[in-house]
Amino acid sequence: MAGLKDLYLIAYNLACCSGWAGVLYVALPVVFNALLTDPQSIGRALSSVYATDDLATVLFYVQTAALLEIVHAAVGLVRSPVVVTTLQVGSRIAALFAITRSPESQAQFGAGLMIISWALVEVPRYLFYVFAIISGDATKKTPFPLFWLRYSLFAVLYPTGITGELTVFLAAAKDAAFLNTYGEQYATAMYYFIMSFPVIYAPGALPMILNMAGNRRSAFKKRFAKPPPPPRGIVFPVTGTKGSEEIRSSTPTGKEIVAAAVEASSPQKAEKCRTERNWRFGYLKHLLGLVEEQCKSAQTALDVANAGMDKAYDTFQFVYPDGKAVSLREAMSKPAADKFHTGYVKGEAAKPDKVLQIPYKGKTLSGEALKAQVRKWVEYGTIEPSAGDAIIQCADSPKYLDLSDRHFVLLGAGSAMGPFLVLMALGANVVAIDLDRPGIWKRLIGIARKSPGSLTFPMKKEQAACGESDDELYASSGCNLFTQTPMIRDWLLQLYPGSKFTVGSYAYLNGAAHVQVSLAMDAICRDLTEKRKGTSLAYLCTPTDAHLIPKEAHDAATENYNAFSKKPYCILMRLLSQGKMLRKNVRAPLEGEGGPFYLVNGVSVAQGPNYILAKRLQHWRAIIARSKGCTVSSNIAPSTSTASVVQNRTFAWAYEGMPYFIPYEIFAPETSNAVMSAILLTDINDPKSPKNPKTKHANPNQLFSYNAFHGGTWRCAYEIDSIGEASVLLYFSRVAAPYAGAIAAVGAAAAAKAYGFF
Secondary structure: OHHHHHHHHHHHHHHHHHHHHHHHHHHHHHHHHHHHHOHHHHHHHHHHOOOOOOHHHHHHHHHHOOHHHHHHHHHOOOOOOHHHHHHHHHHHHHHHHHHHHOHHHHOOHHHHHHHHHHHHHHHHHHHHHHHHHHHOOOOOOOOHHHHHHHHHOHHHHHHHHHHHHHHHHHHHHOOHHHHOOOOHHHHHHHHHHHHHHHHHHHHHHHHHHHHHHHHHHHHHHHHOOOOOOOOOEEEOOOOEEEOOEEEOOHHHHHHHHHHHHHHOOOHHHHHHHHOOOOHHHHHHHHHHHHHHHHOOOHHHHHHHHHHHHHHHHHHOEEEOOOOOEEEHHHHOOOOOOOOOEEEEEEOOOOOOOOOOOEEEOOEEEOHHHHHHHHHHHHHHOOOOHHHHHHHHHHHOOHHHHOOOOOEEEEEOOOOOOOOHHHHHHOOOEEEEEOOOOHHHHHHHHHHHHOOOOEEEEEEOOOHHHHOOOHHHHHHHEOOOOOOOHHHHHHHHHHOOOOOOEEEEEOOOOOOHHHHHHHHHHHHHHHHHHHHOOOOEEEEEEOOOOEEEEOHHHHHHHHHHHHHHOOOHHHHHHHHHOOOOOOOEOOOOOEOOOOOOEEEEEOOOHHHOHHHHHHHHHHHHHHHHHHHOOOOEEEEEOOOEOOHHHHOOHHHHHHHHHHHHOOOOOOEOHHHHHHHHHHHHHHHHHOOOOOOOOOOOOOOHHHHHHOOOOOOOOOOOOEOHHHOHHHHHHHHHHHHHHHHHHHHHHHHHHHHHHHOOOO
16 A cells, blocks of 8 residues: 555656646746847746746646645645645645736736746656655655755745745736626625735745745755764664664654553553554554553553563663673663762852742742732643642742752753753752763853852762863763663762752653653663662653543533634634544543543644653653652643744744633743742652652552643643644734735725725
C-alpha cells in the first residue's frame, strides 16, 4: 500500500511539474523577446502573457489540480497541516477565479507577473517532491541545485507573486464583467468577496515570507549538519544496519517499552501496540490504552510503571569511551571509574524578605494582590483549586521561603522552565547539573554571585587549581548527563552527607534525545531516592499529556463545550474540518478500583512519540518513588511562551489565538517559574500535601490530578490538539481587523456616494 501511495504521489507531482513547465514554455518567450528588443515594453509583454496561445487553459487545469493537495493532507497522504494547505491553495484558486472571469485583470502587467512567479516556484517545488519521495530523504538526498531552488526562490518570487495576485484582485474589483458574473444583483457581493483577499494579504504576506525564511534556515542547517559523533553514554539500542552503519531508531524501542508496560495488565493491548504500523502518528491510542489499564487498580498502575521502567533499563545501552556497550542497568550497577571535583560559589546579596512574589503582566504581585489574582485564575478555570490553595499557602507561610538550610539538585539547571532564578533569589543552596559549556557556567555562576544563595557544581579539576581566572573556572565546570551518568550519581551520593536533597528533573532536548536525557535523569533520581534518605523528587509535567483529572474539571469542560459548540465560528470550523478540529474535551469516565476516574487527552500528536515517552518515564518514576515513601512534587505547568517555543511562528500564532477558548491563558516564563516554584515549596513543606506519600489516593496516577496549573487545558471545551489551527485563524483575523474595518469604511462611503447620500 505504501508503494502505491508513493507511485501516486510521484505521478501527481510529475504531472503538475509538467503542467507548470508548459506554462513557462509559453510565457517566458514573451517576456524574453521584450527584454531583448525593447526593455521598456516589459509591462506590455507581461500584460499579454495570459492571452498567449493556450496558456489560459493549461494554467486553469494545473492550478485547479492543486486542490488535490488539500485532499492529500486531509487523508494523510502527506504530512501537511490541512488548514494551512487550504489557505495557501485557496488564495491561488481565488486569484485564478478572478483572472478567468475578469478581462481587465488579464490584460494588466500583474497577470503575467503572477503567472510566471507561480510557475517558477512550482516547477522546482514539484520536482523536489519527486526526488524526495524517490530518495526517501528530502533534506540530504535531493540534488543540491533543486534543494537550493526549493528553499531560495521564494525570496524573490513570493513578493512578485503576491504583487501580481493583488493587482489581479484589484483589477477584478473594478471590472464590471467580473462583478456581474452571477448577475447585477450580486455585483456588490462580488466586490466585497474579491476585496477581502487584499485585506487578508496585508497582514499575512510578511509572516508567510518570514516563515519560509525560517524553513530555509532549518533545511540548510540539516543539510549541512556535521555527521553525528560515535555513540557515547546512554543511547538507543541498535535496531538495524545500513551497510556498515549501525541504525539506532527510536521507533521500535519506544514502541517496545510502551508494549512491555501495558503487557503487565493487558497482553492483548500489548500485541496491538507491537503491530502498530504507523507509530509516529498512531501512538496516541496506545498511550490512552496504557493509562486506562493503570486505572484498573493501584497495584496495576504500579505494575505497568515498573514494567515500563524495567524494559527501558534493560533495552537502552550505555557506551563507554572505548566503545564497549552494556545495558543501562549494568552501567548504573557499579561505581564510575572517574570522579568529579566540587565547585562552590557563595552569593554576596543580603538575605531576602520572606515574601512570595509573582511577576505577572508587568507587575510584581504579592500579599493580597497575589491572592486575588490566584482566585481569579481558579474562578476562570485556568488552574485547579488545589493549585490555587498551594500558592496561597506558600504566600501565607514565610517559613516555606526560608531556604537557607535546603539543598535543591537541579538536573538541567539552566532550563528556561526550571526554578533556578527563583531559588537563588530566595537564598537556596542549589546543586547545579548542566552541560560543560563555559557560556552556561558564566551565566549560572554570575547569577549565584549576585544572589543570597549558594551554588555547588561538578568540576573536572580542583577549583583552587583554576587560579583567579573566571574563564578557567567556567571552562572546568559542568558535566554531561548522557555520557557521565554514573559519575554524576556517585558525586551526588557523597555530596553534603546528612542533607536532604530535593532533586528536580528539568533538562529538555528535542526529539529522541529527550528520551535519552530523561532516562539519564531518572537513573540518577532512582539511585538517590533508594540510597540517600530523605530525598524528594520534583518534576514539571506538560499539559499536553494524558492525565487523570478531578470530576470538577471534567464537568467544567462539559459546560464549556455546551456553550462553545453553539458559537458560529466553532460550528463553521467543525464543518470545514469534518469534525477533525475542535474535538470535544470530555471522555467517558473510566471504571476501576476507587473510581470512576476522569481522563483528559491533552496530547499534541505532532510533538511525537519520543516526547510522550520521555514524559511517561517521569510519570512512572514519580508514582514508583512515591509508593516507596518519597515525596514527589510532580505538577502540571501551563503552556508558556518560552523562546524555544515562540521561535516556531506557528506556535506563536496559535498562542495568540488560544485565549479565545475559555479558560486558556498563555503565561510568560517568569510567571510560570514563580508559580510552579511556589507550588513546589508547598509540596515539600506541607505534610498534608497531596504529593506527600502519607496522603492516600485511590490510584497512584491521581498524583498528577492535584496542584495542576494547566493553563486551561483540562477545562477547555476542546482538546488542545484540535484548537491549534482555529487559534491561528483567530490570531490573523484579529490582526486583519483594522484593515478590514478600513476597507469596510471605504466601501460604505463609496456605496453611500453611489446611492446619492452625499
